[in-house]
Amino acid sequence: MNPVIEKIEVMLVDVPTVRPHKLSMATMHHQTLVLLRIDSNDGVSGWGEATTIGGLAYGGESPESIKINIDTYIAPLLTGRDASRIAQLMALIRSTVQDNRFAKCAIETALYDAQAQRLGVPLSELFGGRLRDSVPVAWTLASGDTGRDIAEAEKMLDLRRHNIFKLKIGLRSVREDVAHVAAIKRALGDRASVRVDVNQAWSETEAMLGMALLAQAGVDLAEQPIAAKNHDGMRHLRAKSSIPLMADEALHGAVDAMALARRHAVDVFAVKITQSGGLSGAKQVAAIAEAAHIDLYGGTMLEGAIGTIASAQLFAGFSTLAWGTELFGPLLLTEEILQTPLVYKDFCLQLPATPGLGIALDQDRLNFLRRDKKAASVFALS
Numbered sequence: 001m002n003p004v005i006e007k008i009e010v011m012l013v014d015v016p017t018v019r020p021h022k023l024s025m026a027t028m029h030h031q032t033l034v035l036l037r038i039d040s041n042d043g044v045s046g047w048g049e050a051t052t053i054g055g056l057a058y059g060g061e062s063p064e065s066i067k068i069n070i071d072t073y074i075a076p077l078l079t080g081r082d083a084s085r086i087a088q089l090m091a092l093i094r095s096t097v098q099d100n101r102f103a104k105c106a107i108e109t110a111l112y113d114a115q116a117q118r119l120g121v122p123l124s125e126l127f128g129g130r131l132r133d134s135v136p137v138a139w140t141l142a143s144g145d146t147g148r149d150i151a152e153a154e155k156m157l158d159l160r161r162h163n164i165f166k167l168k169i170g171l172r173s174v175r176e177d178v179a180h181v182a183a184i185k186r187a188l189g190d191r192a193s194v195r196v197d198v199n200q201a202w203s204e205t206e207a208m209l210g211m212a213l214l215a216q217a218g219v220d221l222a223e224q225p226i227a228a229k230n231h232d233g234m235r236h237l238r239a240k241s242s243i244p245l246m247a248d249e250a251l252h253g254a255v256d257a258m259a260l261a262r263r264h265a266v267d268v269f270a271v272k273i274t275q276s277g278g279l280s281g282a283k284q285v286a287a288i289a290e291a292a293h294i295d296l297y298g299g300t301m302l303e304g305a306i307g308t309i310a311s312a313q314l315f316a317g318f319s320t321l322a323w324g325t326e327l328f329g330p331l332l333l334t335e336e337i338l339q340t341p342l343v344y345k346d347f348c349l350q351l352p353a354t355p356g357l358g359i360a361l362d363q364d365r366l367n368f369l370r371r372d373k374k375a376a377s378v379f380a381l382s
């Protein structure tokens with residue numbers, strides 16, 4: 001008997017961050033995890049995640065819009081259908097739902113998680129298998145304070161948790177930002193790789209100056225310095241820069257990947273399963289990168305454990321992962337939602353060998369943290 005989808009539930013879970021996380025478009029004091037569970041009549045449940053950053057500041061889908069769009073348009077399409085026919089289900093969604101990449105990612109991840117559990121294999125095996133059982137993980141320094149960032153980096157090096165640091169810049173002037181970055185690089189020296197993410201904050205001329213100064217400061221790579229849609233600008237910058245240029249916000253799936261590759265606009269792709277519309281979309285992006293001799297980096301939308309380990313299951317099979325990953329999302333959060341936390345050691349995230357995503361949610365904790373349950377308990381008390 002084929003498994004039939006009975007229920008699709010989306011929950012919003014607000015979790016404070018361990019410190020303010022300052023990006024050029026938003027300062028995060030908490031993260032809203034968008035978690036999704038699909039239950040089928042064979043008793044198997046699959047989990048997916050559609051978490052984004054800063055409400056609507058980063059992308060066109062907010063946590064609330066993701067939930068309402070899944071509840072209203074996607075869940076009714078899938079309920080009552082065969083949960084094991086994933087390609088058919090995703091094609092059905094694509095035929096009636098435009099865009100909504102994060103929502104599609106959560107659905108596809110949950111379907112694959114459940115199917116991998118049924119087959120008794122890790123999720124990675126449904127995407128061609130693993131080349132590695134752990135992935136290197138960068139940490140983002142984004143406190144906004146140079147001294148605090150250096151102390152944080154030193155602590156991460158001591159713990160052997162991270163030796164790759166991505167610095168968030170773009171809020172101050174180019175020269176002020178580069179002075180901040182250069183001080184951190186001087187303090188860490190060859191013990192760490194230092195990179196920057198400008199999150200589109202620079203104009204082309206600012207970026208021209210910024211890239212040159214960053215190269216002098218010993219920075220290894222610059223991520224999305226200018227507007228995502230400015231592919232020609234990225235091509236110009238790349239041609240002039242002595243450090244590699246990485247696309248992030250510019251990359252929403254295979255069509256963007258192809259356009260960037262055709263133009264020789266960037267050196268590296270930050271592949272994100274959410275922005276790619278799911279694991280399959282992210283795999284297509286990686287294939288285009290490989291064919292075009294573009295390096296790969298495993299990106300994050302600062303997801304919690306579900307999106308993080310789903311990404312790792314896919315990235316573990318990428319033929320090369322030259323710039324490692326930034327799958328540190330759960331470490332930025334003050335609450336644990338797993339029965340057993342993900343394992344970070346020796347500068348890497350370890351992949352579980354158990355079926356599906358290989359994680360077990362702490363249901364009590366999750367029920368306590370859910371926004372709707374919180375609202376209900378506050379209401380009951382008043």
Ligand SMILES: O=C(O)C[C@H]1C=CC(=O)O1
Nearest residue numbers: 140197248300301302326
């Ligand atoms: O890359 C981004 O733009 C988003 C995210 C990833 C790490 C981080 O600190 O922010």
Ligand SMILES: [Mn+2]
Nearest residue numbers: 197223224248
């Ligand atoms: Mn980025």
